[in-house]
Amino acid sequence: MEHRIPGSQTLRDLPMVVYLQGDEKFIQDFAIDADKAMDYLGIKRSRLTQISGRELRVGRIRKDRYIRPVYRVKDLEDYKSWTRATATSQSSSKVMEKAIHSLSDQWNEFKLESQFVWQDMAKKLKRDVLQGQLSEKSLMKRLFEKTAREQNALMKGLCSRIDQLEDVLLKVQSLTHKHKAKVDKELSLIHDVQESLHLEVHRLSGLFKGAEDRRKQSGDDGLVRQKRLETLLISLVEKVEQQGLELQSLKKDQAALSQSLEKANQKLDTVVRDVAKDRAWSRKRLSRSLARPGLKVSKFRQEHLN
Incomplete structure (x- = not known):
């Protein structure tokens, strides 16, 4: 309270x-x-x-x-x-002297303790620096080994991919030549048939003209022959037209096939260029890695680097 x-x-x-x-x-x-x-x-x-x-x-x-x-x-x-x-019984000079001695003792004690502290700190710092250097070397070694493994795997993958692309390119080129030869052969046959039909039409026209002349001379018998010749001529013309339509269809198919092959070749060229760029980049990176002093180069990496 x-x-x-x-x-x-x-x-x-x-x-x-x-x-x-x-x-x-x-x-x-x-x-x-x-x-x-x-x-x-x-x-x-x-x-x-x-x-x-x-x-x-x-x-x-x-x-x-x-x-x-x-x-x-x-x-x-x-x-x-x-x-x-x-205001005590002691004089100011004695108090100051006592304080000075006390401060001096404290300073000496602090100085001694600080020396021990600095020595311990120096030892600890040296130990930490050595441990840091060892850990850094170990880390760099692991990183280098990991990089080397990745580069080896990358080079093997690139070589395998290039081999596959080369095989595909050879197959495409072989199919291209094969289809081209087949189409050329069919076109040559159609051309020969068309030439033979033209010759036949020309021959029949001559016969028709001769028959016309003879009809004028022979009368009705010639008229019957003329009608037969006309019928034969019409059938030949229809055959020629049918062969022409087939020839045009084959030409269209050949043009479409040529365009498809050209596009396939362009895509293949693009893939080959990309692979070449990747290979050049990997080779450059591997060259930089192998340029470090004291680095041992494996036989596999030397072959792919060269």
């Missing part, structure tokens, strides 16, 4: 100078007089008078005809914990 004093103040917000009437509930806290306070702090009366009300809380109470200073034990302990007396 908080004890109130005049002015609506509490024990937690007492002023530095407390005027006591003698009937306060906390009057028993101010039980230390000036003599006991001087003995407790080790100071003289002049110093006590100087700090009372400024740095040290003091109570003022009337005893007999005089106003006497009184103090609380808690205030004395707080003051002594954060400051020291400036």
Whole structure:
């Protein structure tokens, strides 16, 4: 429970100078007089008078005809914990000398401890550097081995792919030549048939003309022959036209086949160029990797590099 004093103040917000009437509930806290306070702090009366009300809380109470200073034990302990007396029985020179010796001892102790600390730090740093170098070398070795394996696998894959593409190219070229020879042969046969038909038409035309002349001479018998010749001529013309249509169809098929083969050759050329680029890039990368000093080059990589 908080004890109130005049002015609506509490024990937690007492002023530095407390005027006591003698009937306060906390009057028993101010039980230390000036003599006991001087003995407790080790100071003289002049110093006590100087700090009372400024740095040290003091109570003022009337005893007999005089106003006497009184103090609380808690205030004395707080003051002594954060400051020291400036007016003591010791002289300032002795206090300074004692402080200098204390600082010198502390400095020597700190210096010795710092040397040990620096030595430990240097050893630890050296150990860490050596471990870091070893781990870095191990990491570089693993990375190089991994890169070498990947490059070997890549070169093997590229060689296999190039061989497959070369086989496909040879097959396509063989099929192209085969179909082209077949088409040329068929076109040659059709051309020969067409030439023979033209010759036959020409021969029949001559016969028809001769028959016409003879019809004029022989009458009805010639007319019958003429009709037969006309029928034969019409059938021959139809055959010629049919052969011409077949020839045009074959020409269209040949053109379509030529276009398909040309597109296939273009795609194949594109694939071959891409493979060549990949091979050149892999060869360049492998050359850079193999250019490192002290690197042993396997026979397989030398063959593919060259």
